[in-house]
Amino acid sequence: MQQPLFTALLIASFTLFCFSCYRRLSLVSVGSEIDRFDQPLSRLKEMLVYAIGQRRVVRTAFGVNHGVIFWGFLVLALANAEFLVSGVFPGLSFAHLPEPLRNTLYFAFDICSLATLIAVVLAAVRRIVNPPYAEARTFEAFFILAMIALLMLAYFGMHAAEIALGQLPAGSAFPISGLLARVLVSTPLAGALPALPETFWWIHALVLLGFLNFLPFSKHLHILTAIPNVFLRNLDRPNSQQREVFADGNSYGANSADQMSWKDLLDSFSCTECGRCQKVCPAASTGKSLNPRLVVHALKENLLERRWPGSAGQPAALIGEGRGQSAAASLWSCTSCGACMEACPVFIEHLPKVVKMRRHLVQMEAEFPEELLNFFENIEQRSNPWGMAPSERVKWASQLEIPAFVAGSTEYLLFVGCSGAFDARNKQVTVALTKVLDAAGVSYGILGKEEKCCGESVRRLGNEYLFEMMALQSVEQFRSKGVTKVITQCPHCYNTLKNDFRDYGLSVEVVHHSELIKELLDRKALQVRGVQELGDVVLHDSCYLGRHNGVYEAPRATVLQLTGAPVRELERNRENAFCCGAGGGRMWLEEHEGTPINKNRVQEALAKDPDTICVACPFCMTMFEDGLKDHADATAQVKDIAEIVALGLEGAKA
Structure with missing residues (x-):
């Protein structure tokens, strides 16, 4: 009776399971096209390291516990496959394998079950x-x-009963089940031993088939999608955005599931809801309404409203206040720092989804925070956030002899950037940088009043049309000027020129000033003395320099060489660094929810009792300077890495 009944149940269960998986996962096909099948060998390697090896999962102490469950499941998948097959074909069982191999498998299954x-x-x-x-x-x-625990208990009960009845060898092959068998024969259940193997067998079978069919309807669908999702991950750092095609009749950004890519939709089914993204998110952790986990969850709920690809009826918009929607106000809290993506064990891409929805709000609805109206107008009309006249771009150099860039005779273009040219505090950094370059004999020049804003904030804020115009103008300018090498002091400019502009045909060598300074020091092009007056130095990692572009060592090595001591590391540093709060266009927006992000980071820095806070980004400089105003008793100063080296130059001259 057992074999025919189980065969019927197995066929019905697998049919329902396949149908349920198809019904859900086929919804991914409504997404737009994106190529994620290139470099198959690299993708396979990444999958083995991060999905099978659980590299990101085990970063945290409790992640090891999840790793044990995952690796246990991989081993026990073989045992459960044998269980299902032998239930239909009793002759196909591990019991018929050669004894050494059989006992090795039994031992592994027993230990992994425990x-x-x-x-x-x-x-x-x-x-x-x-x-x-x-x-x-x-x-x-x-x-x-509970279902997983019941599977393990049924496994032990079944084998312990079989060992007690002499149907399985009780030796070292089943150390845990053998121990339970000895306990079992001394309990009141000993009298029911003949019925126990079949009872536990059926418990195991029903729970296993039930678990299988519950899977497609739960968040644990990620058991099926997470490994493919890692294989299909973006192999590059999350430092650029997908370019839009502007033409009559097109819609821009995303406010429905079909306007997201199919990978975005697969992400929504792959989310494990572990909460790591929200824990590291600057907005979520400072009381803002944005929660990257809920953005992904809302996308899944919205997608499931479709029920079938091409089904009748329009699902709710992605942006809104209801079920399966993300509130517009929350989307503006994103700093585009990428911490959520760095923390995600299965490589879900939160940031591109937020930017796509911002694009829809800006370009299709003209709905954005009021402060951005002047910002967009100033950028469009004067090519800088403050609306200053182009002639003002060179006032920082009025007392200096800064050469103009000339193709053929000038090696580097020094791209000053808007903050470096217009912001009073960051003008000092620009001057310090030119002193360093002059001292090292670097051949460089500037565009002066012809320099244009790179448009980084414009793009992250969702105004892709304006960014497109700016990018095309800048690329054409660089080409006409013969620019091949660029120095930037702003990581946001650095990222835009290096990564965003590639899609617009610009291929130049872009170096951040922290990288160039380290190179100059390494090859003894700079003669500097030790700078002891800085005291204890803590270093803040800029998101766009570090997490987005992998530059961590250059500023640390420079501080070490100038001060003779390594930097004091903040609790959250390098790839786990906490944002200053200015990224994603937040530099131009006020914070109306929760605690200001920059205050959170300043408090973290001050907890290290530093004399100097070292930065390598004009946005970070502004946010730290502003944050320190709330700490009247704090004596720490904020210095850019270029200013620290300039101090060393002055000492060397003296």
């Missing part, structure tokens, strides 16, 4: 006592954990 059971219990306790976020205590989460 490890998985312990990990599941710990996961349940953690979710009760200290959940990753408040909403993590859900019925579904505990139900899934």
